[in-house]
Amino acid sequence: MxxxxxxxxxxxxxxxxxxxxxxxxxxxxxxxxxxxxxxxxxxxxxxxxxxxxxxxxxxxxxxxxxxxxxxxxxxxxxxxxxxxxxxxxxxxxxxxxxxxxxxxxxxxxxxxxxxxxxxxxxxxxxxxxxxxxxxxNLISWNAMIGGCSQAGLSEDAVNLFLEMCREGVTPNESTFPCVLTSVANAGALGVGRSVHASAIKFLGKLDVYVGNSLVSFYARCGSLEESVLAFKRMKQKNVVSWNALICGYAQNGKGEEALNAYKTMRATGLKPNNVTLLGLLFGCNHAGLVDEGYALFKAAEREQPGILKPEHYACVVDLLSRAKRFDDAKKFLEDLPFEPGIGFWKALIGGCQIHWNRELAESVAERIHALDPKDTSSYILLSNVYSAAGSWQSVSRIRREIKEKGLKRITGCSWIEVQDKVHVFFNGDCRHPQSEEICAMLGACLYTREDDQHEQSTE
DNA sequence: TTAGGGTTAG
The missing domain is CATH 1.25.40.10 (Tetratricopeptide repeat domain)
Structure with a gap:
């Protein structure tokens, strides 16, 4: 009509x-x-x-x-x-x-x-x-906080949230997921706990969005107990909630737990999506569950081919090469339904480094250089393979090449939060005021661990 | 009848 x-x-x-x-x-x-x-x-x-x-x-x-x-x-x-x-x-x-x-x-x-x-x-x-x-108004504050959080400006997002509270604007259920994502990115467990408390204070009941962000936040800050607790407390759960839990286990090296959570999720009748599969593959990867991971990928290929993305294929390459199954990995790469990008070859060379596969590492490094002559990581990985194999001449040749080509490596960093303060460390960084004590303690820990491993292997 | 803000993976 x-x-x-x-x-x-x-x-x-x-x-x-x-x-x-x-x-x-x-x-x-x-x-x-x-x-x-x-x-x-x-x-x-x-x-x-x-x-x-x-x-x-x-x-x-x-x-x-x-x-x-x-x-x-x-x-x-x-x-x-x-x-x-x-x-x-x-x-x-x-x-x-x-x-x-x-x-x-x-x-x-x-x-x-x-x-x-x-x-x-x-x-x-x-x-x-x-x-x-x-x-x-509240929506303008949320737009600022959410925008910063998605742009990776975690500190700005958290500061805006604090400023908003100081100004007497009451946050709502849209505010908290953004803030929690930001504190998770910053690895600030203590700050996040306060945000959790203020969510309860302001909202009373937490909706599924806030709950999901909490599960993910705690897991990403390394507190699996609190993550699982937040998950169990959720009245309503959707696929994102399960993904947060599965990915949390995966990131913390708990592959078996991730698989178990997945089984429970299936039993509730929920269908996995691309993130679920990625979390599972990631978990299997880090726990060395090669067959389980590969089987999950194959099942998805049969039952839900629509959810497969290049990331999943890259994860499988990583899985196989870490498990020293180089022939399978190469075959898998040849059979890909698309042209593999540089990340695929990096996954393969990563396995070569672990297992000292010098020959394959060389040919893969050539491929990576052809795709991106400015890529430093493959040079570093290749030089690591050489040093592991004891070919020091090759190591110095690679180092010279890096220098001559003016390539810069991006320094990796890690951080830890102690009593609400985040401490950041770069590779070889001695600028922390307690640097000496930290190194001594790390040395002691590593020494004990090597001792343990030695005892285990002689048992 | 109506315009702006939210969660999970990398």
Missing amino acids: PHRDVVSATAAIGALTRRGRHRDALAMFSRVLADGVAPNEFTFGTVLRSATVLRAPRVGAQLHACAAKLGLCSNVFVGSALLDHYAKMGAMREAQGALEDTREPNVVSNTALIAGLLKNGMFDEADRLFRRMPER
């Missing part, structure tokens, strides 16, 4: 958008136009959302042109929706243009722009706008 008036047409389109039927919403919009009904600012607000979710920039541009023809672009609803659409498509210039066309921009327009700026890596601009905008 055709819609005669714009109000009922907009309501119908809005209902489709809310139900996630975005294609149908766009189709209905076209029909409404064909019926000769002129859309209003609310109609554009709704359909633009559908175009954004579908990531359809061409549809967005058509809608923009249509709104312009009707003289609606100065309206703040249309302006904000256009702004949000362009920002999410990564077209920041068009987003700014939409804001300039808006006659009276409000807190929504500014928040949409902030979110877009952060998504496109423009932190300083976003922060400047946030500081000077005339009105800020």
Whole structure:
């Protein structure tokens, strides 16, 4: 039945958008136009959302042109929706243009722009706008915190959260997942525990998003007990909750536990997704469960080929080469349904390093150099293979090559939190005030461990 | 009828 008036047409389109039927919403919009009904600012607000979710920039541009023809672009609803659409498509210039066309921009327009700026890596601009905008609400704070958290600006995200609380703005269920992801990234267990406590204080009941972030946060900070406890306390669990648990086990080297959790998850009737499989493969990898991992991959290939991504294939290469199954790994690489990127060869050379496979390491390093002559990691790995095999001449040749080609290695770092302070250490870093004591203690630990291993092997 | 903010893997 055709819609005669714009109000009922907009309501119908809005209902489709809310139900996630975005294609149908766009189709209905076209029909409404064909019926000769002129859309209003609310109609554009709704359909633009559908175009954004579908990531359809061409549809967005058509809608923009249509709104312009009707003289609606100065309206703040249309302006904000256009702004949000362009920002999410990564077209920041068009987003700014939409804001300039808006006659009276409000807190929504500014928040949409902030979110877009952060998504496109423009932190300083976003922060400047946030500081000077005339009105800020909870959603603006969440946009800043969430944007920083997703951009990896963990410290900024946590500081913003603290600032927000100081200003008396009450965080909601959207605030906490972002903050918890950030404290997890920073490895700040103590800070995260306080955030957990404040979530209980402000929210009372924790929803599935907050619960999932807690499970992941505790596991990523190495506290598996608290992670499992947070998981058990969740009233409602979805596939993301199970993924958080499985990945937590995997990251902490508990491959068997990850597999058991997966079995329980299947028993509840939930289907795994790509993240579940990745977590499982990762867990098997680190626990040396080669056959189990390979079997899971094969099962996914048969039952859910749609979830397989290059990362999963790379994990299998890693799994096989770590287990010294180089022939299987090479065969697997040859049979890949796509052209392997540099990461695949790095996974293979990693195994060569563990098992001192000098010949294969050399040929793989050649391949990596062909793909990316500036890549340092393969040089380092190759030189490690040589030094493990005792060919010091080759080691010094590689080191010379690295120097001559002006390649720089990116220094890895680790960190630990002690009494709410995070201490960061780089490779060979002696700048910590207690550096000497730390090294002495590490030495003592390593010595004891080697002793243990020696005792075990002579038993 | 209406525009802006959330979780898991790498």
